[in-house]
Amino acid sequence: MAGVYIHIPYCKKICFYCDFYKIISPEDKSQYINAIIREAELRRTYPGNEKISTVYLGGGTPSVFSLAELDTVMKNIRNYFTVNEECETTIELNPDDLNADYILGLKDIGFNRVSLGIQSWRDEDLKLLNRRHTVSQAEKALETVLKSGIGNVSIDLIYGIPGLELAGWEANLEKSFRYDIKHLSAYHLTIEPGTVFGKMKKDGHMKEIEEEESVNQFNLLVEKAEEKGFIHYEISNLGKDGYFSQHNTNYWKQVTYVGLGPSAHSFNHYSRQWNVRDVKKYIEKVSANETFFEKEELGIKTRFNEYLMTSLRTMWGIDLDYVERAFEKEGYDYIINLSNKFKDYGLMIQKDNCLALTNQGKMISDNIIAEFMMEDSN
Numbered sequence: 001m002a003g004v005y006i007h008i009p010y011c012k013k014i015c016f017y018c019d020f021y022k023i024i025s026p027e028d029k030s031q032y033i034n035a036i037i038r039e040a041e042l043r044r045t046y047p048g049n050e051k052i053s054t055v056y057l058g059g060g061t062p063s064v065f066s067l068a069e070l071d072t073v074m075k076n077i078r079n080y081f082t083v084n085e086e087c088e089t090t091i092e093l094n095p096d097d098l099n100a101d102y103i104l105g106l107k108d109i110g111f112n113r114v115s116l117g118i119q120s121w122r123d124e125d126l127k128l129l130n131r132r133h134t135v136s137q138a139e140k141a142l143e144t145v146l147k148s149g150i151g152n153v154s155i156d157l158i159y160g161i162p163g164l165e166l167a168g169w170e171a172n173l174e175k176s177f178r179y180d181i182k183h184l185s186a187y188h189l190t191i192e193p194g195t196v197f198g199k200m201k202k203d204g205h206m207k208e209i210e211e212e213e214s215v216n217q218f219n220l221l222v223e224k225a226e227e228k229g230f231i232h233y234e235i236s237n238l239g240k241d242g243y244f245s246q247h248n249t250n251y252w253k254q255v256t257y258v259g260l261g262p263s264a265h266s267f268n269h270y271s272r273q274w275n276v277r278d279v280k281k282y283i284e285k286v287s288a289n290e291t292f293f294e295k296e297e298l299g300i301k302t303r304f305n306e307y308l309m310t311s312l313r314t315m316w317g318i319d320l321d322y323v324e325r326a327f328e329k330e331g332y333d334y335i336i337n338l339s340n341k342f343k344d345y346g347l348m349i350q351k352d353n354c355l356a357l358t359n360q361g362k363m364i365s366d367n368i369i370a371e372f373m374m375e376d377s378n
């Protein structure tokens with residue numbers, strides 16, 4: 001089992017918070033599509049004998065592509081990789097790119113999961129974030145997606161937005177749960193250097209909300225979602241039973257994945273590689289058969305740190321049997337010794353030989369994870 005991620009680095013408008021690699025979408029995307037197809041061909045053996053069980057088109061904005069363009073990409077993915085019949089096939093969509101024909105077309109191409117970038121149900125937040133869409137467009141888009149019969153629908157929301165406050169966040173959650181969504185990704189706003197918000201922060205025109213307010217919004221998210229039958233299976237991800245994102249779960253469970261497109265990462269247990277973060281260079285290098293990625297062989301400490309960083313964010317936590325097999329007695333003892341303190345404080349819990357964060361622990365997950373990192377990660 002392995003995954004394929006395809007990065008679509010184009011947006012019609014740049015969101016002020018976004019640090020993902022993207023540029024303004026050009027009219028003619030054919031050179032980029034040819035490069036993606038060429039990369040798929042070049043890297044068709046990367047997953048080895050493993051079949052592809054998830055394909056994920058992320059961005060940027062995959063919905064800047066026409067149905068014909070998406071069809072071409074997906075046909076080539078199926079041509080070069082061995083894709084399972086029941087493959088979870090996800091596409092990220094922006095609300096103002098959609099209509100009923102587009103969604104039905106996506107279904108025909110084979111997309112069976114949709115992730116819709118709602119971000120907030122308040123026009124003032126959408127304006128602040130520099131989103132393209134309005135609340136009324138988001139309502140129509142979500143209704144259209146839900147009517148289309150694509151049953152596996154996820155939405156993205158952002159909390160911790162200056163001015164949103166607890167009551168606004170509560171209203172956003174309540175409104176979201178009135179729709180028949182199966183999954184919610186909820187991210188706390190981070191202000192990244194290099195974004196418009198990053199510059200505003202540097203110039204003193206914006207700051208993060210107070211930590212206590214962040215904690216309250218996080219707690220409300222978990223409480224409201226659990227009331228509605230969602231399972232909080234990863235810090236920022238909540239899903240109904242049977243609707244967790246398999247693609248992201250595989251990242252957290254160390255499954256092999258191949259990432260196509262500029263800035264995309266790939267992982268195969270022993271090494272990690274990442275493609276050049278520039279569309280023009282990417283197209284040139286892939287077309288000329290030149291190296292278009294950097295690669296890091298993963299030493300045992302790096303693998304250990306990556307495993308802890310990802311597993312501690314999930315409800316499954318650290319699998320101590322796996323740790324003993326993969327990182328031997330030294331890794332096992334290190335974790336047991338360190339976890340005792342967190343267990344005493346009620347921040348971690350051990351169940352069936354797995355160590356996970358409690359709800360209290362999840363609130364300070366970054367600090368706990370930092371303490372588990374082994375130094376000298378080579």
Ligand SMILES: C[S@@+](CC[C@H](N)C(=O)[O-])C[C@H]1O[C@@H](n2cnc3c(N)ncnc32)[C@H](O)[C@@H]1O
Nearest residue numbers: 017018020059060061092117156187188189190
């Ligand atoms: C790369 S975006 C692409 C999704 C889609 N194109 C859209 O714009 O709706 C994936 C998601 O990451 C989240 N995200 C990106 N940057 C963020 C930030 N700085 N803080 C919080 N959430 C962020 C947003 O919720 C966004 O929907």
